[in-house]
Amino acid sequence: MDIETVTAELERAIEAGDEEAGPAAARALLDLGVEPTYVTSALSRAMARLGRQFQRLDVFVPDLLVATDAFDAAMQVVEAALLKSESGRKLKGTVIVGVVEGDIHTLGKNLVAVMLKADGFQVHDLGRDVKVARFAEAAQEFQADTIAMSSLMTTTMGRMKDVIDLLVTQDRRQRYRVMVGGAPITQQFADEIGADGYAEDAPDAVALANRLLASGRAGGGET
Amino acid sequence: MPSVTPRQRIEAALRGEKTDAVPIFLRDLTLGLDVCDFTTPEVCAGGPGGIYHAQKSARCVIETQRLLGHDCVVGSIHDLGLDVDTLGGRVEFPERGIPYVAEPAFSTPEDIARARLPDLHTEGRMPGVLRSYQLVAEALGDRVAIAANVEGPVTKAGLLRGLDSLLTDMVRDPAAARAAIDFAVALACEHVRALLDAGAHFIFVAAASDGPGVIRPEQYLEYTIPGLAKILAAASERGAPVVFHPHGPFTDERFWPLAEAAIETGIAGFQFGERNDLAIAKQRWGKRICILGGPDIPEVLLPGPAERIREVTNEVVRGAGGDGGYVLMPSCSIHREFPLDHLRAMIAAAREYPV
Numbered sequence: 001m002d003i004e005t006v007t008a009e010l011e012r013a014i015e016a017g018d019e020e021a022g023p024a025a026a027r028a029l030l031d032l033g034v035e036p037t038y039v040t041s042a043l044s045r046a047m048a049r050l051g052r053q054f055q056r057l058d059v060f061v062p063d064l065l066v067a068t069d070a071f072d073a074a075m076q077v078v079e080a081a082l083l084k085s086e087s088g089r090k091l092k093g094t095v096i097v098g099v100v101e102g103d104i105h106t107l108g109k110n111l112v113a114v115m116l117k118a119d120g121f122q123v124h125d126l127g128r129d130v131k132v133a134r135f136a137e138a139a140q141e142f143q144a145d146t147i148a149m150s151s152l153m154t155t156t157m158g159r160m161k162d163v164i165d166l167l168v169t170q171d172r173r174q175r176y177r178v179m180v181g182g183a184p185i186t187q188q189f190a191d192e193i194g195a196d197g198y199a200e201d202a203p204d205a206v207a208l209a210n211r212l213l214a215s216g217r218a219g220g221g222e223t
Numbered sequence: 224m225p226s227v228t229p230r231q232r233i234e235a236a237l238r239g240e241k242t243d244a245v246p247i248f249l250r251d252l253t254l255g256l257d258v259c260d261f262t263t264p265e266v267c268a269g270g271p272g273g274i275y276h277a278q279k280s281a282r283c284v285i286e287t288q289r290l291l292g293h294d295c296v297v298g299s300i301h302d303l304g305l306d307v308d309t310l311g312g313r314v315e316f317p318e319r320g321i322p323y324v325a326e327p328a329f330s331t332p333e334d335i336a337r338a339r340l341p342d343l344h345t346e347g348r349m350p351g352v353l354r355s356y357q358l359v360a361e362a363l364g365d366r367v368a369i370a371a372n373v374e375g376p377v378t379k380a381g382l383l384r385g386l387d388s389l390l391t392d393m394v395r396d397p398a399a400a401r402a403a404i405d406f407a408v409a410l411a412c413e414h415v416r417a418l419l420d421a422g423a424h425f426i427f428v429a430a431a432s433d434g435p436g437v438i439r440p441e442q443y444l445e446y447t448i449p450g451l452a453k454i455l456a457a458a459s460e461r462g463a464p465v466v467f468h469p470h471g472p473f474t475d476e477r478f479w480p481l482a483e484a485a486i487e488t489g490i491a492g493f494q495f496g497e498r499n500d501l502a503i504a505k506q507r508w509g510k511r512i513c514i515l516g517g518p519d520i521p522e523v524l525l526p527g528p529a530e531r532i533r534e535v536t537n538e539v540v541r542g543a544g545g546d547g548g549y550v551l552m553p554s555c556s557i558h559r560e561f562p563l564d565h566l567r568a569m570i571a572a573a574r575e576y577p578v
Contacts (some may be wrong), residue, residue, distance in 0.1 A: 017394060057472070060439045062390040069391070102320040107387060129315075129325075154525060155253075155320045155558045184521040192526075 003032050007042050010074065014046035017066025019073045026074040036081040037090075040120070043074055047118035051203030061107060064202075068114045075117070091122045093213055095146040096138045098126030100159035105152035108182060111202035112148060119206045121146075132162045139167075139176055146209060151182040160185075161193035168194075177212045181205055229294030230424065233368035233550065237425065237464050237491045237513045241547025245540055245573040247293045248515070248550050249566060250427070251557040252301035252372065253321050255283025258290055263559075264316035267302045268348065275302070275351025281358035288367055291563070291570060295368035295550075298356035298423055302348070303374075303382055306410055309347030310338055310383065321558050327385040332392070332399035335384070335406055343417045353421040360422025368425070371418035373411050375430025375469060376450025377438060380407035386432060393442055400446070408450040412457035419461040425491070426458045426465045429556070434471030435478050436498075443469075443481055452488045464491035466515060470555075472498040479507070486512055497521070497554045502542030505549070514543050515550040518569060524553050525561070529568035536572035544576070 001009075010025035012018075029039050050067050053059040097113045099106055106128045117123045124142045126134060139147055151157040160180050167173040173194075180190050181199040190198035196212055199205035227235075232246040256263060259282055266283065270276040280300045288296050302322045304314030310328035317323075329335045343349040360369055374382065380403040381389045392400035415426055432438070433447040451467060458465045467490045473482040474495065482504075485493060492513035495504050501516050508514065518524045518535045536551070543549050551573050557566070 057435055057475075057477070060435065060442075061437045062393050062439065062442070065387060065391050066394045102317045102323070104323050104325065110387070153321065153558065154520070155560050158560070184525065186521050186526065188526050189521070 001028070003029065003034060006032065010039070010042050011046040011049075014043060014067055014070050014074065015050050017063065017070050019066075019070050022070035022074040023077045026077040030077070030081050036078050036085050039074075039078045040082070040118075043071055043078070044118040044120065047071055047115055048203070048206070051115055051206070055201060055203055064111055068110065071114055071118060090120070092120045092210075093146060094122045094124070094142055094144045095148055095209065096124045096126055096135065096142055096144045097148040098130035098135060098138075098150070099128040100149055100151045100156050100163070101129055101131050102159065103151050103153050103156040104128040105150075105182075108152070108202065109150040112150065112181070112199075112205045115202045115206050116148075116209060119210070121209060132159055132166055135163045136166050136170060136172070139172075144176065146177040146179060146212065148179040148181070148205065148209075150180075151185065154184045157182065157184055157189065160195065164194050177209075179205060179208055179212070228366045230364075230366055230368040233295045234424070236548060236550045237466070239510070239513055239548035241578065244578055245544050245576050246295070246550045247570055247573055248295035248368075248370065248552050249291065249293045249557050250297060250370070250372070250552060250555075251287055251293075251561075251566075252297060253558045254561055255287040255300060257559045257561075258287045259283045262318045263320060263322060264318065266300050267316050267322050270351055273348075275305075275348035275355070277351040277354035277358060280351070280355035281362070284355070284359050285362050288363060291566060293570065295370055296359065296363065297372045297427070298359040298369045298418070298421070299352045300355070301372050301556075302352070305347065305349055305352060306341065306379075307382060309341045309349070312383070319559065324382055327383060327388070329384045329403060332396065332402065335399065335402045338406060340406075340410055340413060343413055349417070353417055356418055356421035356423055364422055364424075369423045370425055370427040370466070371415065371423035372427050372429055373414045373418065373454065374407075375428045375433040375454075375467070376404050376408050376411070376447050377442075378430045378432040379411050380404040381432045383407055390438070393438070393446075404446050404450060408453050411450070411454055415454055415457040415463075416461065419458065419463050423463070425463050426454065427494075428454055428465060428467045430467065430469040431555075432470070434469030434473070435481065436469075436471035440478070440481055444484060448484050448488065451485060451490070455488050455490065459489075466490065466492035466494060466513070468494035468496065468515075470496050474499040474501075474503040474507075482508065492550065494552055501539055505543040509543070509546075509548055513548045513550060515552050516543065517551045517553055519554045520557075524565050524569065527562065527565050527568070529564060532565055532568040533572040536569045537576060540573060540576050544578075
């Protein structure tokens with residue numbers, strides 16, 4: 001098969017959540033001699049397309065979950081090749097993502113993590129129920145330039161402000177771009193707590209991360 | 224002329240009738256913890272041996288109703304993890320947060336096959352919840368309507384299995400998803416019977432994960448609707464009406480058939496959450512069922528200010544409540560740390576609205 005055909009098969013497999021065909025197509029593309037970054041671009045296109053369909057409610061959360069599994073499986077194949085390649089993958093930046101303390105709703109956060117990864121960001125997923133101090137520590141530990149926080153409950157959304165306040169107290173606020181999202185979160189809330197941006201869903205989070213990157217706003221990372 | 228009680232107001236609305244004022248149901252699931260200044264573990268796992276504290280729960284519900292004067296209460300402080308820990312999962316109780324499932328009961332599909340329905344009257348923390356409903360019914364039940372908050376099919380199964388796992392099973396292992404949902408529905412039906420026997424007047428099916436906000440339309444028709452029909456049958460045994468509250472944009476024309484499918488099961492009311500137009504709901508389905516809903520929590524009720532809340536409440540009631548068959552609610556449930564003044568503003572606007 002030619003590169004074009006296999007690329008189409010890879011994108012189809014990711015969108016269909018096919019955990020076997022996805023990595024197989026990624027391997028086949030590498031065997032055909034393409035650069036690993038060519039494969040990651042195809043993966044990124046598939047996830048972005050799915051994200052747009054999700055925003056229109058043409059696909060639903062189960063579709064995104066299985067696509068995420070297929071994406072992860074294909075990425076494992078590519079990552080080994082990326083490490084070997086001379087140029088490697090040019091990463092856009094480093095993002096830590098997590099669900100704030102007291103909240104264990106990981107669905108949205110997981111989707112944000114995988115779609116940021118697909119778009120070329122290096123992502124460190126802190127998981128759920130992440131303590132305020134842990135966000136600040138992890139930002140330093142992973143030399144992040146962006147902190148992305150999620151909360152699905154009105155009772156826990158206040159922890160986002162606590163994280164920002166802690167960064168201010170530590171005189172490190174300007175080093176990071178801070179993004180927030182989740183069902184009860186609004187742009188107004190993001191403005192009130194001093195976040196740099198609010199995203200309504202995972203595709204929106206990717207767009208926001210890119211906008212913040214392009215704007216040159218804050219996010220110098222650790223120095 | 225005898226005055227209409229809050230309970231009569233709600234019951235009339237659920238029958239589609241007009242009454243003396245706009246009926247109000249806050250579905251304030253944990254707000255009362257703040258009103259009584261209780262910590263969450265003190266109520267949800269604060270009785271002897273870590274059991275649910277019925278008296279403190281009932282006090283929260285009763286004091287909050289006396290403070291705000293709404294027409295309908297849920298009979299206990301609600302706890303999403305009630306069945307989860309009884310069935311082997313783990314629930315956390317943050318001091319000032321709300322209980323959450325730290326580890327689901329069914330880590331694998333095999334766990335579902337091994338599970339048996341718990342006895343709600345003797346096992347876990349549920350006996351405390353039932354006692355809370357009884358205490359609330361004794362104190363308020365003659366005058367104030369009492370709703371039993373019961374999770375919907377996919378929602379409850381998601382709590383027991385873990386939502387990510389359940390939704391993945393729906394695609395990769397439909398038999399496992401079916402088993403989890405069947406178990407969840409059977410358990411929900413047990414809740415329905417026990418809570419109605421404890422003094423609840425109607426069933427409120429809270430279904431955050433049932434609907435096109437989460438699952439595919441065909442999954443909703445395959446899993447949610449048959450489960451809802453079973454819950455309805457259990458409520459019918461006690462002659463109690465059922466209100467359904469799934470998440471998703473049901474007033475979007477593409478999803479009208481999904482709302483229709485729920486209505487055809489025989490529900491008395493449908494609460495439309497965020498991303499819905501209540502005026503469309505009223506126009507399309509208002510002659511068949513009671514419409515419930517109101518100001519959007521993240522966009523309006525939470526940020527305020529009070530004047531905006533009053534304006535939006537008036538607008539919503541004008542669109543949906545003019546000729547009865549309507550209950551004013553926030554767009555979803557209300558929890559602790561919610562600004563009381565914002566709820567007061569919504570209630571005041573509804574009370575002043577000329578019916």
